[in-house]
Amino acid sequence: MKAQSSAMIEAGAAIVLRNVNHWFGDGEARKQVLFDIDLAIARGKLTVLVGASGSGKTTLLTLMGCLRRVQDGSIALLGTELRGATEELLVSSRRRLGFIFQAHNLHDSLTAMQNVRMGLEVHGAEAMRDWRDAAAHVLTTLGLGDRLDYLPAKLSGGQKQRVAVARALIGNPDIVFADEPTAALDKDSAALVVGMLKRLGTERGTTTLMVTHDTRIIERADCIVALQDGRIVDGSAVG
Amino acid sequence: MSGLLEAIFERLTGRLPIGWLQLAHNKMRLAAALAGVAFADILILIQLGFLGALIESTKFPYRQMNADILLSSSDMNTLADSNPLPRQRMYEALAVPGVSAATPLYYGRIDWKQADGTIRTLDTFGLDPTQLAFKTPGINAALDLLKLSDVALIDSRTRNVAKSVFTDIDAGKALSFEARGRTLSVAGTFVIGGGMTTDGYLIVSDQTFLKLFPQRVAGAPNHILLRLEPGADRDAVTAELRERIPQYDTVARSLETAMAKDTAFQTTQKPVGVIFGFGVVIGIMVGCIIVYQVLSTDVADHIREYATFKAIGYPQSFFLGIVFEEAFILAVFGFVPAVIITTGLYAIIAAATGLPLDMTVARAIGVLLGTIAMCALSGAVATRRLAKANPADLF
Known part of the structure; x- marks a missing residue:
């Protein structure tokens, strides 16, 4: 069903998109990559974006994540309209989000604790109270309790990715945007991360929007949005 | 750490x-x-x-001068390149209220040949030994000696000269050397220090100076040092001097102004x-x-x-x-x-x-x-x- 666009779910939606179109390039090279996207992302749910390479899912993710400017249509993120938003509003909106990238992008000169701290420090001095306990807790939850003071160079690929997950989650984001977050993780670690995201959805109402091809995650998703050539071809609630 | x-x-x-x-x-x-x-x-x-x-x-010799105002030729840029000016300006200056004393200063440069054949260049001042042209203790204590012909005082910081040479002089062992065809007897030392253009300084009487530089005449010193009466307004006296003394050949400046102009010229023009x-x-x-x-x-x-x-x-x-x-x-x-x-x-x-x-x-x-x-x-x-x-x- 087109559940995400129904008025009932939209009322409790974390993100609402209306007639979103997007283009890249200028002049003759201008190419449309998203077409009339209407979508509502349910709050507290794990929504998975699927589609072939070039289908527009990454563009859609960056638009909703305030990383690109809305060119046409409307995107309401947690009740805030992003079209025409100032840079300051986009930056402040991003502070309510968590990002997990396919590449961990950890700072090579910072320990695991310090990298995670960077996800908290952006929220100011108040958030930094007891940051050590908070960072140690989230890293321990992700199975890295014995790697707190390790530099990224001393961590395996999966461990680095879990540090990146911890960095995204320590600030208690309202929405987590993740791009293939389990690509570098083994089966158990992937299950741990997805389980954590699902639990945050249940306990705190954290919304997760994820681009993935990992069938292990797709099977556990609450909603699946399928894109093809810049259009939503299926948006369904599962489970 | x-x-x-x-x-x-x-x-x-x-x-x-x-x-x-x-x-x-x-x-x-x-x-x-x-x-x-x-x-x-x-x-x-x-x-x-x-x-x-x-x-x-550049400031070293200025700081040793016992003067408030310096009269120099109007084209003067540095202490060393001032052309001679008429000594008559000294008498004209003495007539200006506030000026208490004046003394001429002659400048020249001589080479001091060392035993190994190398040359030390000495900036040489000729002064009236009856006047206190400098504040330097070593100079003023030996003014009477300077009254003797071909007697000189030497800068003990002269570059590349053994310290023992100066300690011997201070111990009473006179040093003699040939310069410009005359034999100079060094009877004492003082302290100034060499610079970029000179290895050190030499002080002689005006009479000895004129013998060393026979083309020079007593009536044309390079500078005239003026001292003011206690309480005299230096700026006012300087202004008065400029009124009374022809500016086409002479310029009147406070010692500090002359020093500042010299250093500015050395750093920006040289x-x-x-x-x-x-x-x-x-x-x-x-x-x-x-x-x-x-x-x-x-x-x-x-x-x-x-x-x-x-x-x-x-x-x-x-x-x-x-x-x-x-x-x-x-x-x-x-x-x-x-x-x-x-x-x-x-x-x-x-x-x-x-x-x-x-x-x-x-x-x-x-x-x-x-x-x-x-x-x-x-x-x-x-x-x-x-x-x-x-x-x-x-x-």
């Missing part, structure tokens, strides 16, 4: 000191960067040292001063380029991490803070070894040349502030690369 510095920088910045952690993480690059900044600082400090030595050595000033500019440019290379490379190496921080919600000012933090660290940590090394180099050069090279607090602070500004400027340019940190590209 690294942990202590991390704690200090965290306290200073009020955040995780990423700049310091980045620099400390790559120790080879940090060492190379600090060596580069230190090199630039040493270059700047050495050039400033030479410039300072030029200025100080090639040697311009070269030292240019050396400072080159040092700053070298420093800027080195720091820019280090910081811009550092930004480029961490562009994905910076983009991640942008995605998280850090503002542009956060990234500028990191780059300026790095610039500040490079400036301070590069400056410290530079000052230590340069102080040692000053001592070596001063010993070899007799030039007044000292690491002054003002110069050290000035170069430190300049280094911070230099590094901050380079950092500001390097931050342009931050624009490439687009978080949308991370997906």
Whole structure:
């Protein structure tokens, strides 16, 4: 069903998109990559974006994540309209989000604790109270309790990715945007991360929007949005 | 040590000191960067040292003069290049209210040939031994000796002359040497010190001077030193002198003004001063380029991490803070070894040349502030690369 666009779910939606179109390039090279996207992302749910390479899912993710400017249509993120938003509003909106990238992008000169701290420090001095306990807790939850003071160079690929997950989650984001977050993780670690995201959805109402091809995650998703050539071809609630 | 510095920088910045952690993480690059900044600082400090030595050595003879106002030829730029002026101006000056005494000063340059055949150039002043033209104790104590023909007093800081030569003179062992066809007997010493253009100074009486320089005449000294009555207004007297004395051949200036004009001419008009000033500019440019290379490379190496921080919600000012933090660290940590090394180099050069090279607090602070500004400027340019940190590209 087109559940995400129904008025009932939209009322409790974390993100609402209306007639979103997007283009890249200028002049003759201008190419449309998203077409009339209407979508509502349910709050507290794990929504998975699927589609072939070039289908527009990454563009859609960056638009909703305030990383690109809305060119046409409307995107309401947690009740805030992003079209025409100032840079300051986009930056402040991003502070309510968590990002997990396919590449961990950890700072090579910072320990695991310090990298995670960077996800908290952006929220100011108040958030930094007891940051050590908070960072140690989230890293321990992700199975890295014995790697707190390790530099990224001393961590395996999966461990680095879990540090990146911890960095995204320590600030208690309202929405987590993740791009293939389990690509570098083994089966158990992937299950741990997805389980954590699902639990945050249940306990705190954290919304997760994820681009993935990992069938292990797709099977556990609450909603699946399928894109093809810049259009939503299926948006369904599962489970 | 690294942990202590991390704690200090965290306290200073009020955040995780990423700049310091980045620099400390790559120790080879940090060492190379600090060596580069230190090199630039040493270059700047050495050039400033030479410039300072030029200025100080120019001021030496002025500071020894027992005068309030100096009359010189109207085309005078330096103490040494003043053409003779009519001695009549001295008598005209004495008629000006407030002027209590006047004495002529003759200037010439002689070569003192050493036993090994090398030459020491001595700036030579001829003075009236009945007047106190200088404040220098060594000169005034020996004025009576100067009344004798062909007697001279020598600067004990004359460059590249054994100390024993001067201690022997002070012990009463007279030194004689040939100069301009006459035999001079050196009867005493005083202290001034050589400069960029002279190895030292020699004092003789006006009569001996005229014998050494037979083309010169008593009626045309190079300068006239004026002393004022106690309480006299120097500026008012100087203005009055300018009214009464023809300005086409004579200029009246306070001793400080004449000294300032001389040093300004030496540093801005003479090639040697311009070269030292240019050396400072080159040092700053070298420093800027080195720091820019280090910081811009550092930004480029961490562009994905910076983009991640942008995605998280850090503002542009956060990234500028990191780059300026790095610039500040490079400036301070590069400056410290530079000052230590340069102080040692000053001592070596001063010993070899007799030039007044000292690491002054003002110069050290000035170069430190300049280094911070230099590094901050380079950092500001390097931050342009931050624009490439687009978080949308991370997906």
